[in-house]
Amino acid sequence: MNMPEEAVEPKSNFEQLRKLLLEDEQKEQKQLAQQVVELHDDINTRQRLQQKVDPIIDDKLNYLREHFPELFGSVLTQTIKRQIRESRGEVIDALYPIMGTLVKKYIVAEIAVMSEKIDQQLDQAFSWDMWKHRFRAWVTGESLGKEIIVQAMQPTIEEVFVIEQDSSILLGSYSRQNILDRDMIAGMLTAIRGFVKEAFAKEHQSLEVVEYETYKILIKNFQTFYIAVTVSGVITAAFRQQLDDKVLDFVHKVMNPTQYETTHRGESDYLSEPLRRYFTQAANDPK
Amino acid sequence: MTLSKKVILLGHYGVGKSSLTRRFVHRKCSDQYSTTIGVNIEKKVVALEGVEVSMIIWDIAGESSHQKVPQSYKLGAHGVIYVVDLTRPATYEQLDTEIINLKKYLPNVPVLVVGNKKDLFTEKERTDIIKQLPLSPFALSSAKTGENVDVIFTELAQRMV
Numbered sequence: 001m002n003m004p005e006e007a008v009e010p011k012s013n014f015e016q017l018r019k020l021l022l023e024d025e026q027k028e029q030k031q032l033a034q035q036v037v038e039l040h041d042d043i044n045t046r047q048r049l050q051q052k053v054d055p056i057i058d059d060k061l062n063y064l065r066e067h068f069p070e071l072f073g074s075v076l077t078q079t080i081k082r083q084i085r086e087s088r089g090e091v092i093d094a095l096y097p098i099m100g101t102l103v104k105k106y107i108v109a110e111i112a113v114m115s116e117k118i119d120q121q122l123d124q125a126f127s128w129d130m131w132k133h134r135f136r137a138w139v140t141g142e143s144l145g146k147e148i149i150v151q152a153m154q155p156t157i158e159e160v161f162v163i164e165q166d167s168s169i170l171l172g173s174y175s176r177q178n179i180l181d182r183d184m185i186a187g188m189l190t191a192i193r194g195f196v197k198e199a200f201a202k203e204h205q206s207l208e209v210v211e212y213e214t215y216k217i218l219i220k221n222f223q224t225f226y227i228a229v230t231v232s233g234v235i236t237a238a239f240r241q242q243l244d245d246k247v248l249d250f251v252h253k254v255m256n257p258t259q260y261e262t263t264h265r266g267e268s269d270y271l272s273e274p275l276r277r278y279f280t281q282a283a284n285d286p287k
Numbered sequence: 288m289t290l291s292k293k294v295i296l297l298g299h300y301g302v303g304k305s306s307l308t309r310r311f312v313h314r315k316c317s318d319q320y321s322t323t324i325g326v327n328i329e330k331k332v333v334a335l336e337g338v339e340v341s342m343i344i345w346d347i348a349g350e351s352s353h354q355k356v357p358q359s360y361k362l363g364a365h366g367v368i369y370v371v372d373l374t375r376p377a378t379y380e381q382l383d384t385e386i387i388n389l390k391k392y393l394p395n396v397p398v399l400v401v402g403n404k405k406d407l408f409t410e411k412e413r414t415d416i417i418k419q420l421p422l423s424p425f426a427l428s429s430a431k432t433g434e435n436v437d438v439i440f441t442e443l444a445q446r447m448v
Contacts, residue, residue, distance in 0.1 A: 165362075165363070166359075166363025167363030167364070168293060169293060169343065169363075183291065183330050183341060183343055184328050184330050187343050187345065190359075191325065191328060193359070194360055195359075197359060198357040198358070
């Protein structure tokens with residue numbers, strides 16, 4: 001069927017009118033479609049996305065770097081404090097040897113000052129004995145004060161015990177001579193420490209020295225174990241200093257908590273050889 | 288292989304803790320009673336199949352409740368022998384409460400309840416006494432005759448390894 005001419009004419013006009021009116025919108029639509037395609041490419045192409053995003057991330061990172069303490073300082077401090085509180089034992093075992101050494105270095109410096117003062121006072125004293133000591137000190141190159149004490153009675157390490165804190169189980173020992181059953185000594189020492197702690201209600205303090213006649217038992221406490229060193233003779237500050245260093249070094253290198261827990265726990269007598277190595281030498285060192 | 292284990296003996300005074308220890312360690316028993324002051328420590332190695340257990344025995348002075356015993360004496364214990372005196376009901380009247388509290392304090396630690404001085408009773412009397420006990424004991428023993436003493440310590444050694 002043929003359409004009448006009058007009907008075709010108005011439709012063509014309408015199309016032209018429509019084209020004229022929507023021309024701008026169609027251009028915009030094409031541009032938008034193009035932009036969407038580019039944006040899609042930007043997002044899905046890593047390299048192009050990186051180019052766009054990297055500067056923003058860098059800016060943010062720089063900002064974080066500069067303002068980190070203000071933004072996260074308090075949260076971090078709280079977290080670290082909480083972790084230290086919750087893993088107190090491990091932290092103490094890890095830090096104790098290092099802190100002990102630092103503190104002792106300071107104390108040694110102070111003792112050296114005190115020793116000099118004593119020497120000055122001794123210098124003022126005038127007696128034949130003093131001249132003899134002075135002569136000997138001059139020959140050996142030691143200080144006079146030390147010379148007098150060392151001459152009186154040289155200290156000697158007799159025994160060393162490494163004992164588990166709570167159970168009193170002996171982890172290892174060194175002895176210069178045959179002594180009574182070491183397990184029982186470890187038990188009794190632990191019982192004495194427990195008794196002193198409870199009798200005087202000092203929960204966070206512990207026994208450090210047991211003295212009998214010319215013997216002294218020096219006790220160094222650590223988190224899961226303690227070390228008791230029996231010494232005969234007069235203990236000089238220098239000897240004690242050296243012994244403390246020895247004990248801390250031993251703990252740091254041999255009683256490493258991680259090594260102990262993972263490698264040696266439950267292994268009997270693994271400490272005897274290192275103890276002998278450390279403390280035989282210490283016992284023979286001239287003081 | 289030798290394993291060291293801490294064993295504690297708990298119970299009222301005079302129930303025979305020291306006598307049981309002495310009998311087990313030294314194979315001796317004395318009629319004379321001597322009070323333990325604080326704690327006495329003994330050691331004995333028990334040979335089990337494939338392992339030796341070095342038992343460090345803490346013979347602790349008697350108290351009416353384990354809560355009166357210094358905590359440091361109980362810390363780290365691997366095994367407990369709780370001794371009651373079959374001739375004195377006061378030593379076992381609170382036995383159930385005592386054991387419950389003790390197990391709270393030392394969880395996962397084997398506790399053996401022992402009725403001592405069994406030699407002072409006839410078989411019938413013993414049966415009657417056992418009925419009165421709030422908990423059934425692991426064994427009845429006599430430090431005087433040595434009956435069941437080794438059995439108790441060996442059983443504890445086995446439970447500790």
